[in-house]
Amino acid sequence: MTALITLSHGSRKPGAAAGIERLTQATGVRPARAAHLEFNRPDLTTAALELAQLGETDAIVVPLLFTQGYHQRVDVPRALADASQAAHLSLHLTAGLGTGEDVARVLASRTRSGDSHVVIYSVGSSDTAANDAIRELAHRTFALTSVPTTVEFATRGGREGIVSFCREYSDPARVRVIPLFVTEGLLLDRLAGVSATVDRPLGTDLAGLVVDRFRQARNAAQEVFVPC
Template sequence: MTALITLSHGSRHPRAKEGIRALTEAAAEKLGVEWADAHLEFDRPTLAEAAAALSSPRAIVVPLLFTRAFHAKVDVPAHLTEAREHCDLTLAEPFGTGPDIAETLHKRLRIDAPSASHATLFPVGTSDAEQAANYARLADNLARLAGIDVSVVQATRGDRRFVDRHTHVLPLFVTHGTLLDRIPPHLSASGPLTTDLADVVANRYRTAEKDA
């Protein structure tokens, strides 16, 4: 049996790891496989530690990343090389910002703020122009699904201007993080996506398993 390992960025937030574990367990339950969570920094286990602790001889690693910037291009391959000393690992595609993520956000919006007339997508942020454009495309896709205007405010770019004080904020966060504290308290806001992403993780696993 091929195990599932999720690989998160990691966070100093005290509740970050519990969200990752809940997501990983929910996805593994859908797949019926052994699971482990791993982290690039701040949290443990590392990918190598998680791979070494598995009873399964093989695992598929799903990066819990919405961008294909530095972490996806540099950190993930480096951690994968080290971890392959302990287990036969296949790397799945990260989350990205495609249609399945737009649909996940739309489902959350319908639950948390079904009558919202405006939404603000709130990602961690990036200095990469291509990734910033991907955020904009995700907002456009979400706007088409929801039938309302959707803006983008990046948490790490110093832009905390929410264009509509009556907006509903949708964090593009896998789990709890210190940057979520930047959402103004007077605004309506959802929490991190956590287990809402279980189907996406399971689908990334299945695709990687089929293509391996």
């Protein structure tokens, strides 16, 4: 049986790792481990070693990342190589969560009939393409909901942008902020006290997406070429 490892960025926020664990368990895949690139334990190598000790020979790693930023392009492959070598486990890397239609559907499911505007609150990146991908996600979400949808980046004045935006509405509570966060984080704490309605992190709403990535990778690994 192929194991699952979810791989998050990690956070200094107490309780953030527990959110990743809940998501991992919500997938229903067994055995499964939650791992983190930094700040939290276990890291990917430790999670792979734990599975190897259970007798597992291969595992699928699903990065819980939304864009093709530095972590996805550099940190994840490096962690995968280190873990595979240390645990002598065959590790198969899937695409990250991304910003496609399936993520847009998750965001759309968070909207309510009384919402006047939706703000996707994302971490933000030094990579312009990564930020543009989040803006495209906002367009996809709008196409599903018909509720005007924009983006604010936490590391680029996101809180101030939301506060300013809320002043344009007589009832700012009808502005819904949907965090593009898998779990709790210090950047999400910055929104404390804003007059908009701030949703919880996406958490276990993403379980179906993780399972989809897992199954696609498992099926690809199991494909056998049969000569005609």
